[in-house]
Amino acid sequence: MPYQYVKFGLLCCLTILLSFIPIHIKNEDKPVQVRDEKNTMEVRIGEVLKDQRLQGAIAGISVRAADTGEVIFDHFGDIRLRPASNMKLLTSAAALSVLGENYRLKTEVLTEGMVVGNILQGNVYLKGKGDPTLLKQDFDTFAKEIKKNGISMIQGDIVGDDSWYDSIRYSEDLPWSDETEYYGAQVSALTASPNEDFDAGTVIVNIKPGKKIGDFAQVSLHPKTDYVTLVNRIRTNNEPVSEEDESYKVYREHGTNTIVLEGTVSMSIIRERKWVPVWEPSLFALDLFRQSLLKQGIVHVGKIRMGFTPPTANVLYTHESMPLSELLNPFMKLSNNGHGEILVKEMGKRIKGEGSWEMGLDVMKSELSHLGMDVETMVIRDGSGISHVNLIPANEISRLLFNIQSKPWFPVFLNSLPVGGVSDRKIGGTLRNRMNEGISKERTRAKTGTITTVTSLAGYVEAKSGKTLIFSILINNVLDEEDAKEIEDRIVEILAES
Structure with missing residues (x-):
């Protein structure tokens, strides 16, 4: 008999014998669960990502449990993508960590002259130290303080000093076309804002x-x-x-x-x-100061110019900005680019003695590393996100948002984020006209981001289950940013419903 037939016969006999042996499967600790695959978060987000409006685009998505940091959804989460204004999440976290929530930016009025009678014989210096919140009424206050010293005439120059930061006005990758847009204003240590949105310069x-x-x-x-x-x-x-x-x-x-x-x-x-x-905001601030002096009846005999404050000059008056905890609200809720760049330069000035992008970004990267981010996998070129060269993975943004929850300044950070669907712009910010319907309304605190062909959204959402989820959505290479924002909102709605 051929060997293959013998082998087949033995296998048949073995099968018959095994059929008589009882088999017991103990499953007391792991009951069988029936899973509705059509309604899982993964499946629903996957369906959204099939939207034809994303054809040719790339979406990096990272979702974590806020209590454990576990990644519960990842779609290209480790791919470096342009974050747009989600870069401000990194800048604000680093600034809170380096400078502290009570940090204030200063402006000083100084003189090297002598007061003889009611005449100040010598120059008056207006030295800016980065405050982007100076309004016309603040310059009026400066002039009133000079008048309180019994001064009604200045025989000397009125000098603006913006040397607290370097003289480079634009971040490295700001496109020329943005120079005349309000969000592309020049960055200076001496500047002024027209109203309480604080769009300096x-x-x-x-x-x-x-x-x-x-x-x-x-x-x-x-x-x-x-x-x-x-x-x-x-x-x-x-x-x-x-x-x-x-x-x-x-x-x-x-x-x-x-x-x-x-x-x-x-x-x-x-x-x-x-x-x-404006072109050269330092001179703009100096012009407002000149107006305020005239308004107070202070006669000026001399030049109005830029220069440096001598170390021997005496301080006549010091003005302090609102604390960083309050400044973060217009910065984050209204996505103010200038504030982001000022904070970068201020970190450089305070830690390395140089108010430049180079030194500031150096400090920022170091601090982000301490906050648990892998800065070696990123490209960081500015503090606002206006650069198209910035590259951050979604998983790194969600990692940062998880790690900082334990920091004492986290409530300030969280409060600075726009709240979805709240019409008050001081609360809803850039999300005031989004998430107006559905469960994600008022449950979402997140930073928006938009530059040409890019949108982003990252933050926290309270799910229907009562758990908080952390998310980062970066969508690059889109043809229509508004379409991409609708897709972001749909994803957040799915998270809120989970």
Whole structure:
């Protein structure tokens, strides 16, 4: 008999014998669970990522349990992607850790002169130390403090000193096209803001229709200043207002403080406002100071110029900004780019004695490493995220958001994040018009981010189960950023429903 037949016969006999042996499976500790695969977080997010609007784009997603740090969802989480303004999460965490939540930025008024009678014989120095929150009324206060010293005349120069930071005004990768946008304003240690949004280094251009069709529009500056020249070419018409396509444009000519307004404005509008950055904000601040001195009746005989404060100068008055714990609110909720760059330079100044991007980013990377991030897998070029060269993996952002929960300053950090679906811009910030419906509304605290072809969203969401989830969503190479934001919101909604 051939061997293969013998082998087959033995196997059959063995099978018959085994059928008579009872088999007992103990499963008392692990009951069988039926899982609805269609409703798991992984499956639902996977379906969202099939959206045709993401075709050709790449999404890095990382979701962690806030209590353990365990990664419970990962889609390209270790791929380096452009974070846009999610970079501000890193900057604010590093600044809180390095500077502290009570840190304040200063501005000083000094003199090297002598007061003879009511005349100050010598120069007055306005020394900026990075405060981006100086308003026109603060310069008025400076002038009042000088007058309190019995001074009604200054025989000497009024000197602006911005040497606390270096003279480089733009971060390394800021595109030239952003120079005339409010979010691309120059960074200086001596600067001023037009209102309490604190967009330092900008002025507000107010635009109203003329009194009749064909008239030039009525335009004005806030704060009022001769430092900027307006060239008004906007005419008034009676056409309906379109939010999608503005009928006019406002821009500053490169290298000048000439702001040009062109196009038409409808009779139906009440007022339009445009924020425009100035060229050399230090001189802008100095002009506001000059105005305030005149307002207080202080006569000035001398030049107005930039320079350095001598070490022998005496302090007449010191102004302090709000603490960092409060400054983080306009920085994070309104995504203020200038604040991010100022904080980078301030970290460099305080730790390494040099207020530059190079030294500041060095300090920032070191601190992020101490906070548990793998900085060797990142490219960090600025503090705001405006650079298209920044590269951060989603898993590293979620790791940071997990690690900092144990820090004493974490409540300040958490409070600075925009809250989804809350219409008050001081609370909802850049999420005030998102997540208006669904369970994620008011349960989500997260930082948004947008640059051309990029959107991002990262933060914390309270799930229906009562657990808090940490998430980071980076979407790059999109054709329409608004479409990508809708997809981000859908993912967060799925997390909130879990």
